[in-house]
Amino acid sequence: MSPHVALSAPLSDHALANARRTHQVPLIAAWISCFVAVGLGIQSDNLVLGLFGGLLLAGGFTFMAWAAPASRATATFSGVALMSLVGLHIHLVRGATEIHFGVFALLAALVVYRDWLPIVVGAATIATHHASFLWLQQSGFGVYCFTQPTFMELAKHASYVVVESGLLVYLADQMRSDERRVLDVEAVVDAVAIDGEQVDLSAVGRLEVRASQARKLQELLTRIHALVARLASRSARSRSPRARLPAATRTCRLAPSRPPAHCSRPPAQWSSSPARCTRRPIRPAPPISWSARRPRPPSTAARWWPRWSATWPTSRPPAARSPRSSA
DSSP: OOOOOOOOOOOHHHHHHHHHHHHHHHHHHHHHHHHHHHHHHHHHHHHHHHHHHHHHHHHHHHHHHHOOOHHHHHHHHHHHHHHHHHHHHHHHHTTGGGHHHHHHHHHGGGGOOOOHHHHHHHHHHHHHHHHHHHHHHHTTTSSOOOOOOHHHHHHHHHHHHHHHHHHHHHHHHHHHHHHHHHHHHHHHHHHHHHTTTTEEETGGGOOOSHHHHHHHHHHHHHHHHHHHHHHHHHHHHHSGGGGGGGGSSEEOOSSSSOOOOOOOGGGGOOOEEEEEEEESOOOOOOOOTTTTTTOOOHHHHHHHHHHHHHHHOOSSSOOOOHHHOOO
């Protein structure tokens, strides 16, 4: 987390823990530099300067990191403290060239803030130290910056510092973009409220995110929330009795003694509870006639009837005349 929050801004426990974790690397580097300053002070018979100078710079940075861990001023002061400790080392060893490498080591430690300001302030601090101490050393004030105090030495050191600072600023900007992307996605995920088997996505659409991945995730969850709400409303309407009836319906109250004329409910179902009846009278269905029924299949006798009828005579034979009648 980059410390971009004001000193008085309220912080959550998660943000405060991230801010304190960000200061760990610069704090470790500051206290190692403090112990190095004490050792160099003992070696150069200048323990008082090494001890008090190291404790003042490292202790001041530690106090600010504890009091305002999420403040940008704390991150900016870390660049001043670390570069001042390197200047203290250079003075204690009377400008030895090997100690100047501490500038590049401690300047790289400032990239953990993912902010260009501590890097630029640290580079400006060490540049001011080199330029001022070079002039003081050449003027004979008893301070040391180079073994050979010349302007060319200052120009060579400054060129390396400028190149490294530019690279670190670029890396810090890239890391800041990645951090913002991760924080936006985490904010969208944290906005999803899960309570048992219920999931609430209503708070996702109210977030303000800048990363493209976070915006896509926010749009997806917002559409899912709208779709679920639409399906829930349709399901509620389909379960209600009014939704299953046509539009031309109304509510009537059936009385046991006098039901409405348009109601077709049988008398056994008359009650005083509300019931739904159509506006128009329901006409009873006409009885099904025998002619409208489906014809049955012919029986066995009907299927054999044509065969039997072919052998029967078509007319009765004439009766025989008796002899009495002929006489």
